[in-house]
Amino acid sequence: MPPVFRFAPSPNGYLHLGHAYSALLNFDSARRSGGRFLLRIEDIDATRCRPEFETAIYEDLAWLGISWETPVRRQSGHLADYRQAIETLAGLGLVYPSFESRAEIARLVAERRAQAAWPCDPDGAPLYPGVAKRLPQVERARLLETGAPYARRLDMEAACAKTNAKTYAKTGALTWIEHGQGPEGETGVVAAGAEAWGDVVLARKETPTSYHLSVVVDDALQGVTEVVRGQDLFWSTSVHRLLQALLGLPPPVYRHHRLILDAAGRKLSKSTAATGLRELRGQGATSADIRRLVGLP
Structure with a gap:
């Protein structure tokens, strides 16, 4: 082919x-x-x-x-494809709703940072600091019933639970083939560390998919075998490889190029x-x- x-x-x-x-x-x-x-x-x-x-x-x-x-x-024109992918992840027990606004999340991050250093993802954005994952089911159902805005997040801790230092319980060892080069010269077989991204957003109430989710679904449905894109997306590939593995999608080969x-x-x-x-x-x-x-x- x-x-x-x-x-x-x-x-x-x-x-x-x-x-x-x-x-x-x-x-x-x-x-x-x-x-x-x-x-x-x-x-x-x-x-x-x-x-x-x-x-x-x-x-x-x-x-x-x-x-x-x-x-x-x-x-x-293909929102149903993304909804189906989210429901597959939800069926694995890996999706939960979070109800904080962006302003509330910023406030929570500031509170955490007042006490100690707070981790950031590879792009430099603070990891999600909320407690929505631990909300009692009754409270979660009440908020959903009120029509409160929410985001659907990936439970990264559950998705990345490991059987040993290198192997995820749900997906096995996660790597990708890099024909280009990462920011620090990474090339060849690269280990995917999706947990560094925290509980990423998969969809919002007003936007039924996210970049991370839609890109892996689209690439698979379109039969894309070679992803050539900028180095600024290099570490996002860790999230993409995790989603591909969880959804049973074939991974393309990646080539990350220099930025203009x-x-x-x-x-x-x-x-x-x-x-x-x-x-x-x-x-x-x-x-x-x-x-x-x-x-x-």
């Missing part, structure tokens, strides 16, 4: 040079290997994703000389007009210029 690559942007802003680099790497790799190239629109955030940004994605990629298979998978940075050495943002593809095209840049700017032949 030919390898399957994908580029999966969110339509919450215009594409920039970093997106161009990742899209071109995937497209070039598919062409060289005789594989397939898919475009996926990750539009689960209804408050930030807009139709004009999705249209701009198609225009920018076509201008770069990139073509893709149709129809394009739009996450908003701005003049100050920061990761590019969709709000950075100087590196936006539409702005550069408006200034007369060509697709060949974009390849040169991101260091591709």
